[in-house]
Amino acid sequence: MIQIKDITKKYPKAEQYALDKVSLEIGTGEAFGILGPNGAGKTTLMSIITTLSRPSSGNIFVDGELITRKRNDIKRKLSFVTQHISIRKDMTVREVMELSGRLSGMSGRLIREKCDQLLEYTDLSDKSKNCARGLSGGQQRKLMIARALLSDPEILVLDEPTVGLDPHARRKIWDMLINLKLRGMTLLLTTHYIEEAENVCDRVAFINKGKVSDVDTPFKMINDLGKYAADVFEENETHSYFFPEIQDAEEFVSSTDKMIRIRETTLEDVFLNKMGEGLGREA
Amino acid sequence: MNEKAEWLDLAQEKCANEKSGLYYVFGGIRTAVWEKWIEFKHEWKKITASSLISPLLYMLALGWGLGSMVNTGDRPYIDFLVPGIIALTTMNTGYNSVSVSLNVQRLYERSFDQVIISPTPIFSYIIGQMIGGALRGMYAGVLILLLSIPFGVSIHINPLFFVVMFLNGMLFSALGVLASVIAASHLDISRFSTFVIIPMTFLCNTMFPVERMPAAVGVIISCLPLTHTSRLLRGIAYGESINLLSILFLVCLLAAFIVLTNVVVNKKNNL
Numbered sequence: 001m002i003q004i005k006d007i008t009k010k011y012p013k014a015e016q017y018a019l020d021k022v023s024l025e026i027g028t029g030e031a032f033g034i035l036g037p038n039g040a041g042k043t044t045l046m047s048i049i050t051t052l053s054r055p056s057s058g059n060i061f062v063d064g065e066l067i068t069r070k071r072n073d074i075k076r077k078l079s080f081v082t083q084h085i086s087i088r089k090d091m092t093v094r095e096v097m098e099l100s101g102r103l104s105g106m107s108g109r110l111i112r113e114k115c116d117q118l119l120e121y122t123d124l125s126d127k128s129k130n131c132a133r134g135l136s137g138g139q140q141r142k143l144m145i146a147r148a149l150l151s152d153p154e155i156l157v158l159d160e161p162t163v164g165l166d167p168h169a170r171r172k173i174w175d176m177l178i179n180l181k182l183r184g185m186t187l188l189l190t191t192h193y194i195e196e197a198e199n200v201c202d203r204v205a206f207i208n209k210g211k212v213s214d215v216d217t218p219f220k221m222i223n224d225l226g227k228y229a230a231d232v233f234e235e236n237e238t239h240s241y242f243f244p245e246i247q248d249a250e251e252f253v254s255s256t257d258k259m260i261r262i263r264e265t266t267l268e269d270v271f272l273n274k275m276g277e278g279l280g281r282e283a
Numbered sequence: 284m285n286e287k288a289e290w291l292d293l294a295q296e297k298c299a300n301e302k303s304g305l306y307y308v309f310g311g312i313r314t315a316v317w318e319k320w321i322e323f324k325h326e327w328k329k330i331t332a333s334s335l336i337s338p339l340l341y342m343l344a345l346g347w348g349l350g351s352m353v354n355t356g357d358r359p360y361i362d363f364l365v366p367g368i369i370a371l372t373t374m375n376t377g378y379n380s381v382s383v384s385l386n387v388q389r390l391y392e393r394s395f396d397q398v399i400i401s402p403t404p405i406f407s408y409i410i411g412q413m414i415g416g417a418l419r420g421m422y423a424g425v426l427i428l429l430l431s432i433p434f435g436v437s438i439h440i441n442p443l444f445f446v447v448m449f450l451n452g453m454l455f456s457a458l459g460v461l462a463s464v465i466a467a468s469h470l471d472i473s474r475f476s477t478f479v480i481i482p483m484t485f486l487c488n489t490m491f492p493v494e495r496m497p498a499a500v501g502v503i504i505s506c507l508p509l510t511h512t513s514r515l516l517r518g519i520a521y522g523e524s525i526n527l528l529s530i531l532f533l534v535c536l537l538a539a540f541i542v543l544t545n546v547v548v549n550k551k552n553n554l
Binding site for chain 2: 069
């Protein structure tokens with residue numbers, strides 16, 4: 001279990017808090033998503049959880065133990081896939097993996113064994129002797145995920161794991177994440193692809209301007225807003241109206257002669273609604 | 284079930300469950316040295332060529348060109364010059380091989396993030412980087428020794444000569460780590476080199492005896508580590524007894540740099 005308690009972060013010379021008393025609990029084996037617009041504080045939170053950055057105040061506990069940069073016993077449980085590509089590009093794919101294994105304290109035999117399996121799992125086997133610099137963006141991301149899985153972590157933290165990928169590569173990574181979730185790994189990921197969170201996460205939290213506003217399952221959030229949405233194009237923009245039942249939506253359609261499309265509400269609707277930058281108003 | 288995911292069903296051999304903190308300390312040193320070796324393996328031709336160019340130019344321009352005009356007692360100037368060039372080359376190679384690489388990893392490739400989040404203590408990884416840098420410095424030093432043969436250089440070499448080369452490389456690798464951790468950009472690394480490394484290259488008893496400097500300047504220069512390295516290497520090369528205080532000075536300075544680097548790394552909130 002990960003417990004995030006009253007984490008505050010203020011960068012030097014910054015006027016606003018990057019994180020303002022953020023508290024969250026992520027259960028063992030849970031896939032938890034943190035959603036928010038650019039600059040909301042998602043990456044800062046991930047950096048603090050993984051000890052890349054230190055909080056101004058507050059603590060993070062993993063299985064009840066305080067995590068700090070010096071706690072190698074706790075850090076062993078965690079792996080992190082950063083938002084930016086963070087691999088040594090002058091090394092080959094296999095060397096990138098080996099470096100990570102060595103840093104995790106793995107034996108050479110175990111590194112070789114797992115490296116082969118993971119490169120096959122991520123379709124990188126035929127690239128193992130290639131320089132990482134020559135890989136495509138999607139392949140570099142896959143390599144980062146393979147590297148993170150090498151030490152067999154209990155918790156995998158992913159910061160925008162599919163940013164910049166084409167839809168095919170993105171779906172491939174989602175499948176990998178769902179597979180890991182089904183096998184009991186705790187996943188903590190940030191994304192601004194709402195569909196990603198909806199597909200992968202058991203629960204999500206919305207974060208904006210350093211504050212967490214809502215935490216719940218995507219299903220519950222959608223139900224609370226209304227399972228059905230009616231998109232109305234009016235005043236040169238689309239406004240969405242939400243309804244608990246489809247009959248309510250159909251009744252709304254029949255009451256107007258405007259161009260209307262009825263569809264199921266998505267987590268993106270909830271996100272836009274909560275962030276205050278939504279397309280429309282609640283019905 | 285996805286066949287490719289069978290790796291997860293393998294015996295859950297937790298890689299390091301029963302391993303002590305000391306295991307990670309030695310593992311971190313070994314990993315960093317291995318990393319430097321991989322860097323070398325990929326780039327050895329370029330590294331070798333670039334290690335040779337400057338010393339070769341110094342030997343040609345100063346040893347052959349100006350050497351006949353320089354009075355260094357009863358020994359040829361080239362014999363005086365070569366230990367100085369070895370000292371400055373182990374310094375430059377040690378410093379550059381660590382500072383540039385670590386700075387690129389930290390600020391541009393961001394691959395240093397993996398070191399911070401790993402169970403390996405950063406301190407041990409940094410020690411490993413210093414050892415790797417020192418070995419690269421020694422490699423460059425040995426190349427110069429080989430290069431000096433056609434120049435007819437006649438100097439004594441013993442194991443202590445290599446120990447001093449290693450110590451000097453380690454000292455300036457430590458400085459390289461410190462610079463790379465403090466630097467806010469890649470330009471800072473070259474600025475540091477301009478203000479610290481280059482002046483030492485020319486002034487610290489490398490190309491002419493420090494005794495020829497004005498007294499006040501000589502005192503300052505005597506406090507710089509490269510002066511001691513040059514003096515030690517030259518003493519060994521001449522077959523003379525060496526000043527143990529100079530070795531002690533270098534060891535103390537190395538210890539101070541290691542401690543300082545560790546303090547800076549631990550104090551930084553965002554590496």
